[in-house]
Amino acid sequence: MAVETQAVKRPIQFVAPVAGASGAFAGVFVGAANGSVLLGLLLGFGILATIAVVLLEVLDPGLEKTAKWVLFAAMAAAGFLLGGLPGLVVGGLFGWFFGWFIYWLGMGRYRVPLPPYLTAGQVLWHYGFRVICGSIFVFLITPILVVMPLSFNAQDFFTFTPEMLRFDPAGYSLKHYRDFFTSSEWQQALRNSLIIAPLATVLSVSFGTLAAIGLSGEHVPFRRAIMAILISPMIVPLIISAAGMYFFYSRIGLQGTLLGVVLAHAALGIPFVIITVTATLVGFDRSLTRAAANMGADPVTTFFRVQMPLILPGVISGGLFAFITSFDEVVVVIFVGSARQQTLPWQMFTGLREQISPTILAVATILVIISIALLTTVELLRRRSEKMRGLSPG
Template sequence: MNKFPPYYNFWHYMGHYGLKLSAYLVLLFLMVPILIIIPLSFNAEPYFSFTEGMLSFDPAAYSVRWYTNIFDDPKWILSIKNSFIVGIFAALIATVLGTIAAVGLSSPVMPFKRFFMALLLSPMIVPLIIVAAGMFFFYTRFNLVGSYVGLIIAHAALGIPFVIITVTATLSGFDRSLYNAGISMGASPFKSFRDIVIPLIRPGVISGGLFAFVTSFDEVVLVLFLAGPGQRTIPRQMFSGLREQINPTILAVATLLILISVTLLITLEFLRRRSERLRATAQ
């Protein structure tokens, strides 16, 4: 079965396949530098380059010593713990607040909708160095600089826009008559929202939470401004390692972060397809 329209001529086909080829080339351009990190992390020598033994596939030239160094170094252990603590709590706060904001913005009776949407999405638009500097001067008034609370709140503020975007996209296909039907049958607004709305938009909520977690997990600028020595995260430790002591342990950590990112992307794709199936069933 021909997937192209019958009016396609030679130039239409050239444009279609040319665009597809360009997309693959751009993807290759973006992925190759990332993929090179993975074999370099198994370098037996303390270098950021391929040795002759690695190029000749000598087993002695490969080692997992840099992966074991991660769990032998107290600084890396602390940074891993902090990244997960800050990331999880920031994602939870961002998911709750972002979902509430998205539901409010999707209401047809919401006044000044565009203004509030632009205001809530501003952390994605304003340069991060400006956001970090503003938060630093604001947090000093409340003694939040150098604390877990301040860092979690700052990371949650960065994650909220991603939750709003994903949940709003999910709500665009939501039939509000289902919510109104629950109200008309005697359920309270909260019960209707919990039992009707949340199950239908759950994939978007989870996707937004994962985006918020990744945003927090990858953030370094805010950590440089707001974190103390006890709150350094993985990106902050990698930044320090590049300045103080360069060794392939950084590459090993980067490889683990790539695996985490790939796992989250697969999860997001699964949730996207599940959301589409639910939307098709509802229709």
């Protein structure tokens, strides 16, 4: 049985100053927003240290839940007095956090998940490291999250208006979405994207799957060289592919045509299909095809009835990669396409360069939702394929 670390109540001489310090940290921001940093710092320290003493020393430990609720309500009310509705939200969050933090710290609960022999420094590092990682995750995800509320902005601004911060319904509207769905330019771009991406995907998936099956054989001459050529569209910088395709496609009359864009996008999507399908084929049991052949199935039947169902998850996620590659691609389409092939990302790019309208943010939100859907699908497929190949339990 593993050694369990017990939660041991910490001395108040340790808890009060730490809680005070966190309060001072928060106080700096509250103070700055209200005019005086120094006052905020001192008050924050004092208030939080006092609260810690009251909660841990004066109150009965059985009252923990009530105390947390009272703190939450009090902080929210204080926030409302200081800064209206946004203050209410921030205050409430502060109250919830400090209530949890003081008990977590004071009752020594932070020690529970850790081995009992760790020194104080190691414990500090353990949590400090998690805070660092947390802020990196915040860095990763914030830009995507910020776009969403901004797309409901009633003004043509790229930032939060005071009305939005006051949660005034007048500050929010769906007008950018309406713009998107009524503007002929955006609709044309959407249509183009929805034509080009599936066509390119079909091309790269059908060629790519066949080639991946060929490549997964045991005796393939020049395997490395062929692989290098097939993967190269992913490695060569897009601007170079775009330049080369622009020169070459204008020579053979494909520049500015839908076919040209589809072919170019199919070429860009192929590496993703090859990589995912060959990865799936690594776990494919070749004796199954031999068994099928043994029982009289011709190669085509074997492929569609035996091999295809088993590698389907890999093929689909390869296809999704190819789809998103084409759907997101902008550099090549700018050069290979003409105004009639303007796609969604191209329209966004033009909009961003010329700063026309925040409709871009509405489009961005829609695209984020699409990518969440695609991500979920790919993850589910990956798990399913791993389960089928017995690589992971779960």
